[in-house]
Amino acid sequence: MSPQPPVYLVDDDEAVRDALSLLLRTYGIEVESFAEPCAFLTGLDRRKPGCILLDLRMPAISGLQMQERLLARGCNWPVILVTGHGDVHACRRAFKAGAVDFLTKPVDEQALIEALHAAFRALQSSRERAEAQALLARLTEREREVLDMISRGWSTKEIAGALGISPRTVDTHRANLAEKLGTTSVAEFVRLALARDERGGTAP
């Protein structure tokens, strides 16, 4: 397991920044805080992937606008929006834009930690998906077909029958798959194949 990703806290209130940073650090979570969204966005490319804890209402750029800017820059790190008032409309819009959670101030410790863990999981799975994508991208068309059939639980014989090739050739494909994906486990094959499907099933 990779080390805990950092939390980027964006809030214009210094006291809130300090308090939340302190609280999260007691959980061993790395926190970097910013008084305004622009400061965070400026160095975005250099930062480690992490979870963004964003105040909804700030001067200059609101939380929702910042969320949109992140998406525009292709950054799909999980965002948790924190707001002083539970505005249903803003909440719906935030979720539509891909926020993982929506918390109301004052933030309860329990809810915050749960939301962060969910965000970390989302970050993790998106990273794994990205890795799976990278691995799958190296496969040939035929290898992808074979992987598909393996993940459906078909035997070598069945695959050979379906594709009109010899079982020996299927075995060769399986060996190539094992080498390219770095695993011989069928379970791992299935996981990777599913990761691709999660991206909408589009062939690269």
Add this chain to the structure above:
Amino acid sequence: MIVPSRPARTTLALVLAWVVLVAAFTALSVRSAVDRAAVEVDAMGRSLHRLVSQRAAQHDAHLTSLSALALATRPPPLHEIDQVAATILRFYPRITAVDLLSLPGGAGAPDAPAVLTSTRSPTGNAVDPIATATAIAGTAPGATTLIATDAPVGRYRLAKKLPDSEGRLALVLEIDAQQLFDGEERPVWAALTLSTGDRTIVALPATAGLGPAAPSWLPRPHFEKALGSPNQPLLLRLERPLALADLVAPGPFATFAFASAAIIVLAGLLMRQRHMAKRARLAAAEAQQRARIREHEARLAHASRVNAMGEMASGIAHELTQPLTALLSQSQAALRLAAADAAVPSAVAEVLAANVRQAKRAADILTRLRAYVSRTPPRPAVCDLNALVGDVAALARIDLERRSIILDLPAGAPAPLAWVDPVQMEQVVHNLVRNAADAVETRPMGDRRVVVKTEVRGGETRITVADTGCGIAEDVLPRLFEPFFSTKADGMGLGLPLCQSLVERFGGHIVAANRPEGGAQFTVVLPLASGERRAEAAE
């Protein structure tokens, strides 16, 4: 210069119209009366001329037969001549005397002209032989001469030099010219004159149809023609003196004048009534418009109060929430630190736990406060922002005009449609316009301008409210939308935060900036209403 009031002008115009109508009627009537009279005079003149010409020709015939008789013997048969003359006088009473003159110059004739014989009716006059001889001295024998100069009034003489060679003779008829016109044939309405050269022999005035005379400059219908007899150069003139009554018949004139006056008065009344009706209609429309604006104002004011209250609660909640968040998180962090450190007394942990509880309690109170003043839910619809801006402008205009502020609405985008609650969005625009108006109020007159414009740009609609004020100070700009922050002495600091939260409800935002040419500019950015929303609205 005195400008007459509108009703006075109308009345004047109507009276003038009536005068023109009556004048036209009079002119037409005079014209036709004159024409009619001319035709009448002409017809009468012709028949009278024929008659008188015939009578005059008879004189020539008498002279011819008498002259033949006088020349039958030498010396002339005076007795026969007298007899014939007496017969002529009896049958032709207008011939009042017949004289035979001897003229000097002939062989055996006396030196002075003398009357050889004379036959006279009772009204006949003696002829002056010398004057007559002088009058015909130069004429050729056989010629007839008309002598008017020495004839009594109303008469003329016809002298014929007899065509003889030795003893010179002349026959003279005295004619009562008046009797050329027989009483029955003479029209009573006509003035008759018979003249020769410039001498009038008979002048008979008209005897009937006289009333007040027509003006002298009017053309007088008349007939004028020389008589047919070449020996009697007499000019017959028939004139029809016109009376006013002939020209303009009083009855029809009065009827027309009255009828036209009635029509004009009626028209005037009708116009007046229509004018009044129009005024009443305008007044009603104006009152309706005013009522509409008042109702609109009331609705906006109510929405404003409701929203301001919500915004106030929301502002208070937001302001308190921040320190409360810090307090809660700090306490929870401290609690965790205390739990990890055995050296911290348990009493401290209890105090921290109490802090956490109280902070959560305060948070609950804030939540309840917000719920209590929960705003009226927005009722969004597809709105044409141009129409919305127009409505706000109509509301604000009166106030702005009073403050000499020019409100400019340049033509914006053709159809900036947004999915918003119209009343709430009006409130936003109204607030921004009011702020802009306050900002330009200290500027000199003529430089107080507020410009509201709509735009559509890349899936967004914008309403821009710009002013020509002093702009926004740099240190104020970032705090502009902070609740309870205000640069106005009596400001609550809720207007702009309220605008912002209203706009945010519909997925938009507000941007404040200073314009490079001076003054501030607020831009409300809203997502363009999508197709499905429009369809929804259409249902």
